Every structure is written in C-alpha cells, then in structure tokens.
C-alpha cells in the first residue's frame with residue numbers, strides 16, 4: 001500500500017512552521033531562513049536545486065529521505081506562492097523556476113482553482129479545491145502506486161494529520177522561539193499515540209523526530 | 215556572581231509545561247505524568263524523595279544538575295499547591311510532605327501572602343507578592359552567595375525569562391502533543407539569541423536543551 005509521507009518539516013520550539021508576513025521578498029515571513037538553515041546546508045538540498053556540494057552528515061541523510069519512492073505531492077497554496085485570495089497573476093509558476101525539484105504531479109490545494117501548469121522535468125501543478133481525503137485520492141491515482149508526499153505548509157500538514165491520513169512524519173525541531181506565524185501542532189492533542197517515535201539531535205542543533213505508523 | 219538557574223523543565227512539542235485542570239488529585243492536570251516520565255525514572259528523582267534506585271544514564275545526569283550550588287528557590291503559587299485565589303486552607307504545606315526536597319529557603323510568588331512555613335530539613339517557604347526582580351533580590355540575599363533556582367511552573371519561569379534574569383535554562387522536550395495547558399514560550403520571541411544552546415536526545419526519547427549565557 002502506498003504511504004503518505006511528510007519530510008523535512010521544520011518547526012520552532014514554540015511550534016511554528018512558518019513565520020508571519022509571507023511575501024515575495026520573504027517566503028518564510030519574519031522567520032527568514034532560520035527554520036531551514038540546517039536543510040540549506042545539505043547535499044540533498046543542493047542536489048534538489050541542481051547544485052553541487054553541501055554537508056553529508058546526519059542532517060543530510062534525513063533530508064534525502066524526502067525523495068525516494070514518491071509519485072505525487074500535495075501542497076498548500078501558500079507554499080506555492082505569496083499571492084492570497086483570487087489569482088491576480090497567473091504568470092506565477094511557483095518559487096522553483098522552470099524545472100522544479102518535484103518531478104511528479106503536484107496537487108496545490110486552493111479555493112481558487114486555475115488551469116494546470118506543465119513544467120520541465122516532469123512536474124505538473126494541478127490546482128484543486130478538495131478535502132484532504134479527496135486530494136489524496138487524486139494524488140494516489142496520479143502516483144501510480146508510489147507514495148504521496150504532503151509537502152506543507154503547516155496548515156496543509158495539520159489537516160492531513162487531524163484526519164489521520166499520514167503514515168510517516170519527519171519533523172525537524174530547530175532551537176529558536178519564533179513567537180508568531182503558523183502553528184503545526186494545533187488541534188492534534190494526543191496524536192503521538194498513533195505513532196512510533198524516534199528522535200536524534202544532530203551537531204547542527206536540530207532535533208529530528210520521525211513519527212511512523214506502527 | 216551567583217547565577218539564576220532553571221532545571222528539569224519538561225515541555226511538550228507544542229510548548230506546554232503544565233496541563234489544564236490542575237487539582238489535588240491531578241497536580242499536572244490532564245497531562246498526568248506524561249511530561250515528567252523521563253524524570254520519575256531517574257536516581258536523581260528518587261534521591262530527592264528519600265528513595266533508592268532508578269536509572270543512571272544521561273537523563274539522570276542532567277536531572278542531578280538541579281541540586282548543586284543552589285541556595286534558594288523561587289516558585290509560583292500554582293506549583294506549591296492546587297488552591298487558587300485567597301487561601302481557604304492554610305494547613306496546606308505543599309506537595310512534598312514534612313521534609314521537602316529543597317532544603318533551602320523557597321520563595322513562593324503569590325498575590326495572597328501568608329505566614330512563612332518552616333519545614334524539616336531546612337526548607338522554609340516564604341510567601342511573597344513581588345516582581346521577578348524584587349523576588350530575586352530577596353532570594354539572592356537568602357542564598358548566601360549560592361545560585362537561585364527558578365523552580366516553575368511555566369508562568370513563573372516565563373516572567374524571569376522575559377526580563378532576561380535567567381543565566382541557565384535546562385528544558386526537556388517530550389515528544390507528546392499536549393494540546394492545552396500553560397505555555398512556556400509565549401512572549402519570548404528571539405530569546406535563543408541571548409544564549410548558547412546545546413541539545414541531546416536520550417534513549418527515553420527526551421531531548422534536553424541547555425541555554426547558557428555566553
């Protein structure tokens with residue numbers, strides 16, 4: 001059975017996975033790159049973006065697990081871009097240039113659907129207004145038996161966790177107090193009971209937790 | 215210079231250090247013992263309560279640092295007991311029996327002062343209505359050059375952190391989503407910048423963070 005997986009989701013000590021004030025010049029809002037610093041340094045991140053180099057330690061090993069066996073991604077509209085409300089600019093094709101790192105169908109959840117976008121390298125963005133269950137049905141169909149990644153942001157991941165649709169969750173806890181933004185854990189009281197949890201702290205100061213369905 | 219220290223403060227993934235609904239039968243509210251399970255297993259905890267046995271690994275080593283060099287504690291009134299508002303029962307002498315594990319003066323912050331309580335073994339509870347700075351002045355005077363421990367709960371620790379009065383903070387992150395209760399990190403945006411931070415995950419699944427003033 002194909003699994004539903006979340007990877008490399010960076011969260012602050014106070015539980016925020018996105019800053020306040022996301023905009024074109026600040027994709028992570030006031031968080032800047034503080035939440036994802038550990039990830040930007042890895043070979044996995046560089047490879048994703050067609051670059052060489054980077055660290056190859058434990059952070060990197062965990063970051064790589066993002067890739068293998070994924071046949072489709074589901075993401076929220078706010079991860080796709082900084083626009084809110086009805087699209088004023090359908091020229092926007094995501095943060096990732098002509099050849100995004102996904103290389104699979106990507107289902108973008110939004111209350112404002114628009115035509116699909118076929119990019120280089122196999123990424124196709126589909127914009128759908130759908131419940132988590134329905135989005136997952138479509139993504140599974142597109143994934144051809146492979147796993148489905150829930151790509152974020154927190155608003156999207158939270159919905160899939162709340163409906164118990166996630167089989168594997170990798171969270172990276174970063175020792176900062178972000179203060180404001182989008183909380184990951186709200187409405188998920190007791191969710192740890194559904195998972196086997198492992199954790200490890202790496203020299204970057206990041207604590208990686210994996211939640212796997214037993 | 216005597217330092218101000220916080221130890222063994224257990225926090226959930228969503229940032230709660232106390233559950234909701236604290237009462238006589240449930241000192242941690244709906245959290246039960248889930249936040250402090252790692253601590254209850256240690257030799258340090260048992261020794262504190264006049265018992266033998268317990269684990270002697272990394273959790274225990276960190277738990278012990280609670281003890282050395284402390285000359286006074288400051289705690290919140292809700293840590294002292296389950297009563298709220300004006301005291302209806304001055305018979306209440308804390309959760310810890312006739313010989314509490316502190317063995318120093320303990321300043322209990324409250325808007326409802328009452329006469330001091332001299333216990334066995336050197337613990338004296340003083341009930342004071344004071345700002346963090348003033349409470350610290352009194353505790354330092356009583357500590358005779360030794361360090362002052364801020365004993366919790368979260369409402370109290372938060373005040374001392376907000377006023378930048380803490381030199382050393384040891385937090386234990388427990389992989390549970392508590393959902394509700396008293397949050398530790400509120401109002402402390404960016405506080406990590408004032409500290410050197412180290413962290414380690416132990417086999418119990420607990421991640422210990424130490425924040426030390428550089």
Ligand SMILES: NC(=O)c1ccc[n+]([C@@H]2O[C@H](COP(=O)([O-])OP(=O)(O)OC[C@H]3O[C@@H](n4cnc5c(N)ncnc54)[C@H](OP(=O)(O)O)[C@@H]3O)[C@@H](O)[C@H]2O)c1
Nearest residue numbers: 009010017018076077078079109110111152153154155156
């Ligand atoms: N910490 C990390 O590792 C990480 C990972 C990924 C992203 N991020 C950051 O997270 C931020 C975005 O996260 P976010 O929580 O603000 O938003 P998000 O989850 O990316 O997107 C939320 C939006 O998607 C649409 N949507 C979500 N579920 C829907 C549904 N069931 N039906 C229809 N529409 C739905 C809604 O937009 P409309 O109603 O406007 O259509 C909603 O406001 C960005 O700053 C990004 O950089 C962080």
Ligand SMILES: NC(=O)c1ccc[n+]([C@@H]2O[C@H](COP(=O)([O-])OP(=O)(O)OC[C@H]3O[C@@H](n4cnc5c(N)ncnc54)[C@H](OP(=O)(O)O)[C@@H]3O)[C@@H](O)[C@H]2O)c1
Nearest residue numbers: 223224231232290291292293323324325366367368369370
């Ligand atoms: N997670 C852990 O490791 C840990 C550690 C210790 C305790 N705890 C738990 O934490 C809970 C208690 O924490 P809490 O955050 O609810 O409360 P708390 O910090 O123990 O006490 C807060 C109360 O103390 C009084 N107070 C605090 N600051 C004051 C000031 N500056 N001036 C005058 N009075 C002041 C006020 O009471 P009044 O206005 O009513 O007088 C206030 O409501 C308990 O459940 C305890 O078991 C957990």
